[in-house]
Amino acid sequence: MNTFTDTPGTGAAQRIAPVVEQFLGGPPPVRIRMWDGSETGPEDAPTVHVRSRRALRRLLWQPGELGLAEAYITGDIDIADDLAEGLRAMRRASREQGLDLPRPGIADRLRAAGTALRLGAVGPRPPVPAARAGLSGALHSKARDRAAISHHYDLSNAFYSLLLDETMAYSCGYWTGTGPDYGPADAQRDKLELICRKLGLTPGARLLDIGCGWGSLTLHAAARHGVRVTAVTLAREQAAYVRGQVTERGLEDLVEVHCCDYRDVAGLPDFRGGYDAVSTVEMGEHVGDAEYPAFTALLHSVLRPQGRALVQQMSRGSTAPGGGAFIESYIAPDMHMRPLGETVGLLEGAGLEVRDVESMREHYVRTVEAWHRTLEERWPQFTALVGEETARVWRLYLVGGALAFEERRMGVDQILSVRPDAEGAVGMPPTRHGWYEGLGVAGRGGDAPDEPVVAGPRAGAGR
Template sequence: MTLTGKWAATGAAQRLAPLVEQLLGGELPVRVRMWDGSETGAADGPLVHVRSRRALRRLLWAPGELGLAEAYISGDVDIEGDLADGLRAMRHAVRERGLRPPRPGAGDRLRAVGTALRMGAVGPRPPVPAARAGLHGVLHSKARDRAAISHHYDLSNAFYALLLDETMAYSCGYWTSDAPGYGPADAQRDKLELICRKLALRPGSRLLDIGCGWGSLTLYAARRHGVRVTAVTLAREQAAYVRQRVAEQHLEDLVEVRCCDYRDIGRAPGHEGGYDAVSTVEMGEHVGDAQYPAFAGTLHGMLRPRGRALVQQMSRGRGAPGGGAFIESYIAPDMHMRPLGETVGLLEGAGLEVRDVDGLREHYVLTVDAWRRTLEERRAEFVALVGEETVRVWRLYLAGGALAFEERRMGVDQILAVRPDETGSAGMPLSRAGWYTGAAEVPAARYGETAGAIG
């Protein structure tokens, strides 16, 4: 339904609508209210409030996703009501009406400038929001990777402690129940236990946790399973936090925390390899496309024969391997994702044998929604910690992220691989039952292994 009557009165909205509809190839899928109070578009659609002419200037200077995102981050544009519901409704309307993403040509740009001139919206480029990453140097050099990781993960330990549950796990949970009282912390603990079972961790096992985050898996494996863990992170804030937690839980004899690049892991004495297990939970997205074969080689090289590797990693089609302009500019610069099958191929190319792939896409919808609810419910506290602009970045990030997993534009998987020994033996059980039911693993008897042994 298109707005009529009082909404059809001449104003900024009516001057802008013909241009936007021409670019989209159809009627506006949303209701737009301009700074002068005029409205246009779908009366039953989400309300997009354009609060100032500066929003149009942002779109002139950066047409498309990035300009829209920066208009929202700066407060020049707002979406009324629940942001995730608004984004979902807009995407649904676009699909239903067969609209196309705007790809303005030279003529379209001239018409846009002419419209903006008549509306008094032409001027110098508005300031870039301070939350935008500004990286320099060679792509995926150690210095640039350190800066990229710091931009996202060193935001503030206090911020992440407020956003996450008590496990401090900043990755997809594993939701095993819909019973009342079951929440994100339970889902994270279930995920950590699932990883430990897939890796067949036992007291005395040696685990290398690459990209350990705030230590959720490191601490869980050491405390619950008696595992000796080398925890590696490139983020200084994370390393300091994990060391503090290790001391508080008296796990110094089991856990070593290293703040270093994954490429330097094997250079320190005692870290040349021979680990029973290697885990990397949502860290591989930061490695880079050209660098991933060497990363997979590191996983292989750090394992002893018949040792296992657990890679939990997000996937995406080739259309937006970095997640899109907004994600690349404000959340995870230099991130690279690929289709799941290509990652499996890269791991196999490094000499690992992939034995299990567990799709968790729906689990990430639940996980991100839990983080988003916390952000919305405690918004004032977040603003006091990091400021309104950063909170708006995260509102957009979490709302858009949940929708991307919901609509299968992104996925996440646990990939279990093993380094076979020289005879081809993988030492894997014949059944997955022990991973999910708590039963002891039943190994392949013809190889003469002891049940559950990993040494």
């Protein structure tokens, strides 16, 4: 049964139903339960519980995605069933019903305000949740970029240690196994190893890791391949963590960690140009649209001839939305995604030759779902650490993110490019042979995952 039914009576649900239908352009795809217990909507649909009048007040002051998100974050709105299944069912029902959101006019808004007034929901603007970012200054100035990065990545190392696996990789994994003994950490190690192979890293090679995060690739490349790494991050918490890991693992001769803006890498004490490889794993989304050509020019300039660049980056469809109001307000302020083809064009425009592109969209569904499972399993620990509202921000973020990748509204890709020499030679192998061989077993059943394959002092002897 999937019919639009109302609970008998004249409760809040019956009063709000015409307004909901008007703003949605058709019957709601969910069942709505109001604070007084009255209900309206399809009986077999997910139930949205409007717990207080404040939820309506939030939507009056902030209509659309952001108002709904903030009502959920504060607990004014909840989904009675599993949030992921609820959002998926709502989107599916919206597609099946062909709902086309109209643009309410002044008369429509006045009518909605009148209904809210009769329900006692009119009042001053509710306070903005504390987890919302508040940035100022010129877009993508160094100061504003530092604040944007700090908002997300400096939440605390304790938080990310609780959320992520032992690799501390906060990016899409590469899932080569499906068995019960294959987990998120294995997928991350396979991703890190795949990047090293695509970059052709060998002992003594020089790698610039821009946006190194908590050092998963930096540490993997140094410990397992004897690579000399210059690691760069704008997040102070990340830099402190990576430095600690470098010392703990005895990699001081191989790794330099710098907390600075990517635009300042040319001024680093150990910057000498001529890197054999440069990596940037899910950092390019923070660069900005207008600044991206300069970013790709930087990738070209730091490489020696025949040096390789690996960009792992999220993308959006040509007609699909990017981050959206919620993501940009609470998760990644000033984030910018573009269709994959545009990024490829920008890399080529900088003088790099794109040699390989691999979509990892389905891999991100599994990666984000793994993070979400961890969040739910450790929910009391998360709420004790960051509070209920911030924990709900992350629940909504992870659930919505997995759904965006699942439905192809967002993608993620590894783009391998190379700087040709003066004669046009790139030094690339003729095939991809060897890139994927042995993935899925590396680091399991033998050496410990982070045990050095090439000892630090020997690998750094040629420095």
